[in-house]
Amino acid sequence: xxxxxxxxxxxxxxxxxxxxxxxxxxxxxxxxxxxxxxxxxxxxxxxxxxxxxxxxxxxxxxxxxxxxxxxxxxxxxxxxxxxxxxxxxxxxxxxxxxxxxxxxxxxxxxxxxxxxxxxxxxxxxxxxxxxxxxxxxxxxxxxxxxxxxxxxxxxxxxxxxxxxxxxxxxxxxxxxxxxxxxxxxxxxxxxxxxxxxxxxxxxxxxxxxxxxxxxxxxxxxxxxxxxxxxxxxxxxxxxxxxxxxxxxxxxxxxxxxxxxxxxxxxxxxxxxxxxxxxxxxxxxxxxxxxxxxxxxxxxxxxxxxxxxxxxxxxxxxxxxxxxxxxxxxxxxxxxxxxxxxxxxxxxxxxxxxxxxxxxxxxxxxxxxxxxxxxxxxxxxxxxxxxxxxxxxxxxxxxxxxxxxxxxxxxxxxxxxxxxxxxxxxxxxxxxxxxxxxxxxxxxxxxxxxxxxxxxxxxxxxxxxxxxxxxxxxxxxxxxxxxxxxxxxxxxxxxxxxxxxxxxxxxxxxxxxxxxxxxxxxxxxxxxxxxxxxxxxxxxxxxxxxxxxxxxxxxxxxxxxxxxxxxxxxxxxxxxxxx
Amino acid sequence: xxxxxxxxxxxxxxxxxxxxxxxxxxxxxxxxxxxxxxxxxxxxxxxxxxxxxxxxxxxxxxxxxxxxxxxxxxxxxxxxxxxxxxxxxxxxxxxxxxxxxxxxxxxxxxxxxxxxxxxxxxxxxxxxxxxxxxxxxxxxxxxxxxxxxxxxxxxxxxxxxxx
Numbered sequence: 078x079x080x081x082x083x084x085x086x087x088x089x090x091x092x093x094x095x096x097x098x099x100x101x102x103x104x105x106x107x108x109x110x111x112x113x114x115x116x117x118x119x120x121x122x123x124x125x126x127x128x129x130x131x132x133x134x135x136x137x138x139x140x141x142x143x144x145x146x147x148x149x150x151x152x153x154x155x156x157x158x159x160x161x162x163x164x165x166x167x168x169x170x171x172x173x174x175x176x177x178x179x180x181x182x183x184x185x186x187x188x189x190x191x192x193x194x195x196x197x198x199x200x201x202x203x204x205x206x207x208x209x210x211x212x213x214x215x216x217x218x219x220x221x222x223x224x225x226x227x228x229x230x231x232x233x234x235x236x237x238x239x240x241x242x243x244x245x246x247x248x249x250x251x252x253x254x255x256x257x258x259x260x261x262x263x264x265x266x267x268x269x270x271x272x273x274x275x276x277x278x279x280x281x282x283x284x285x286x287x288x289x290x291x292x293x294x295x296x297x298x299x300x301x302x303x304x305x306x307x308x309x310x311x312x313x314x315x316x317x318x319x320x321x322x323x324x325x326x327x328x329x330x331x332x333x334x335x336x337x338x339x340x341x342x343x344x345x346x347x348x349x350x351x352x353x354x355x356x357x358x359x360x361x362x363x364x365x366x367x368x369x370x371x372x373x374x375x376x377x378x379x380x381x382x383x384x385x386x387x388x389x390x391x392x393x394x395x396x397x398x399x400x401x402x403x404x405x406x407x408x409x410x411x412x413x414x415x416x417x418x419x420x421x422x423x424x425x426x427x428x429x430x431x432x433x434x435x436x437x438x439x440x441x442x443x444x445x446x447x448x449x450x451x452x453x454x455x456x457x458x459x460x461x462x463x464x465x466x467x468x469x470x471x472x473x474x475x476x477x478x479x480x481x482x483x484x485x486x487x488x489x490x491x492x493x494x495x496x497x498x499x500x501x502x503x504x505x506x507x508x509x510x511x512x513x514x515x516x517x518x519x520x521x522x523x524x525x526x527x528x529x530x531x532x533x534x535x536x537x538x539x540x541x542x543x544x545x546x547x548x549x550x551x552x553x554x555x556x557x558x559x560x561x562x563x564x565x566x567x568x569x570x571x572x573x574x575x576x577x578x579x580x581x582x583x584x585x586x587x588x589x590x591x592x593x594x595x596x597x598x599x600x601x602x603x604x605x606x607x608x609x610x611x612x613x614x615x616x617x618x619x620x621x622x623x624x625x626x627x628x629x630x631x632x633x634x635x636x637x638x639x640x641x642x643x644x645x646x647x648x649x650x651x652x653x654x655x
Numbered sequence: 656x657x658x659x660x661x662x663x664x665x666x667x668x669x670x671x672x673x674x675x676x677x678x679x680x681x682x683x684x685x686x687x688x689x690x691x692x693x694x695x696x697x698x699x700x701x702x703x704x705x706x707x708x709x710x711x712x713x714x715x716x717x718x719x720x721x722x723x724x725x726x727x728x729x730x731x732x733x734x735x736x737x738x739x740x741x742x743x744x745x746x747x748x749x750x751x752x753x754x755x756x757x758x759x760x761x762x763x764x765x766x767x768x769x770x771x772x773x774x775x776x777x778x779x780x781x782x783x784x785x786x787x788x789x790x791x792x793x794x795x796x797x798x799x800x801x802x803x804x805x806x807x808x809x810x811x812x813x814x815x816x817x818x
Binding site: 195196199200203204207224258259260261382383384386387388391 | 665668669672673676680710713714717718720721723724725726727818
């Protein structure tokens with residue numbers, strides 16, 4: 078089949094099984110957009126800003142496990158996409174970003190809308206390509222999808238100069254079924270000897286804990302993790318990125334760990350003698366002060382990326398491989414082993430953990446006359462029966478969503494963990510809703526974050542993606558304000574906006590339903606009303622207690638055992654800000 | 656400790672900047688870097704000299720291996736190896752000092768490549784430490800220019816770094 082470059086791109090995406098492209102047209106990609114116009118197989122979602130395109134594709138990828146695809150033009154289109162590319166990179170999300178480039182002959186001449194996209198994105202992609210020959214286009218696209226989706230996944234950029242998509246130049250097209258890259262062969266199965274050693278150590282543990290992360294979600298290994306944990310009877314903690322991979326309502330789950338993790342998770346990590354880290358990377362928000370991290374533990378680490386192993390925390394037994402096959406092999410060895418985990422040791426370990434649980438570190442003032450953000454999330458959980466896809470932006474609301482919405486399934490909790498990108502939530506929710514039109518999709522956000530990509534409300538109307546926006550409005554950049562309260566003697570430098578739009582009117586202006594909620598007793602009925610409107614995007618502006626902080630907290634420079642808990646749990650925290 | 660890392664990398668535009676970018680982004684230092692195409696034109700060989708603790712060197716080799724363009728690499732410091740660097744030095748020299756510089760070049764097995772009434776250009780190869788020693792032996796105010804290639808290396812014995 079003879080096709081031109083633009084047709085090759087679109088046909089390749091079709092052959093790759095791509096349903097949606099998230100993009101925005103411009104000069105360098107006009108040939109591509111003309112090819113999109115002439116077919117119906119690959120649907121294009123027109124965003125209102127390229128950052129929105131990347132987050133929407135990212136949300137789609139996180140919810141489905143399939144790679145998200147983005148199409149942007151050269152220059153500003155490309156640079157606008159960079160934040161979203163970096164977001165996906167930090168959380169290892171498979172994406173393929175196609176950027177237009179000025180025609181090959183003028184590259185390097187500071188042509189109109191020229192930017193060195195390959196150079197700019199190099200530090201925040203898994204790999205990138207500049208296409209120089211139309212006959213290599215299909216193979217390059219196949220390579221991009223291969224790299225993006227295998228090993229430790231990540232975003233891959235394909236920069237395509239305009240002359241490569243010239244409709245007048247046709248070449249024969251065949252989409253390769255398979256590609257091999259001689260320098261790229263990610264280890265999958267893990268070393269048998271290392272796996273054996275790990276199992277031996279696990280079976281001698283007295284105070285074990287399973288610390289699992291986003292790798293279990295990405296590696297589709299939730300079932301294996303559950304089997305593994307339940308066979309051993311060990312406690313499980315999840316990272317922010319790993320929530321849902323182990324059911325949060327299960328009794329073996331001790332909550333999220335790290336800076337805003339639960340008291341029991343962090344104390345169990347601190348006191349543990351054997352930790353098995355599964356698809357987690359010892360991020361600084363998890364470890365706290367490194368010198369004080371898990372002083373008594375021998376650590377086993379399963380990760381598909383060898384560079385994640387012993388990067389910040391030295392481990393005793395590394396296993397390089399995909400978490401799924403490695404966990405399967407471990408489970409078999411455990412079942413075949415004559416040695417079993419010590420019942421007595423585990424019983425006393427669980428007793429200890431139950432004492433930490435009794436601290437009830439997530440309790441908050443339920444009698445408040447103000448709307449507590451935690452209460453909103455709890456009600457959201459109930460109204461959606463724990464089944465919603467929840468996206469979030471970044472800040473206090475993100476932590477509350479992570480703490481108070483117990484996720485029982487992987488890929489339901491969609492947030493920017495590594496990069497911490499405000500503006501992620503709304504476009505991500507649109508991407509999720511396109512993938513799962515029959516599921517409830519909620520975007521938990523705040524008055525500051527939502528304004529960073531609010532233009533995508535327009536996209537939500539155009540493509541009829543009825544998401545529910547839960548805006549926990551405290552008129553502050555809450556997390557910034559909290560840090561200023563803790564570390565800067567409450568000097569709230571620029572964490573407050575004097576003018577916040579009337580979100581209800583704004584939502585209506587964009588063609589959606591706006592709701593304002595300012596009394597605790599109205600929260601539940603308003604949520605029920607909003608989720609009953611199946612075909613409408615609803616913006617719920619919920620005025621919450623402006624002084625509320627996220628607890629527990631490991632303040633910077635402190636260890637897991639040195640958490641700041643809410644003062645006198647259960648007492649009123651209604652107060653005026655200094 | 657000093658490490659000489661030899662890298663086989665795809666001979667493609669941008670491959671060098673991926674390596675250089677990795678070092679600056681992650682705060683590793685590069686003492687020297689040489690690169691040239693190999694007998695297989697699809698591959699370049701890069702020799703990179705860096706310093707760091709064992710942990711840092713381990714991260715450097717892992718991060719380099721993670722680059723899609725990197726085909727293979729070895730840390731030469733892990734085995735017996737030969738290290739060589741090429742240097743050319745332009746030295747201001749007149750009258751009596753000319754004989755001195757010539758014998759100095761002989762001692763270090765250097766070659767004089769260019770002679771003018773007031774200068775010599777001396778060529779020398781050897782481990783970087785030997786070149787350092789030669790420079791140290793020359794009076795600083797007579798040095799006009801020093802050009803060094805950066806170290807390259809190869810392991811001893813039959814084993815080699817190839818596909």
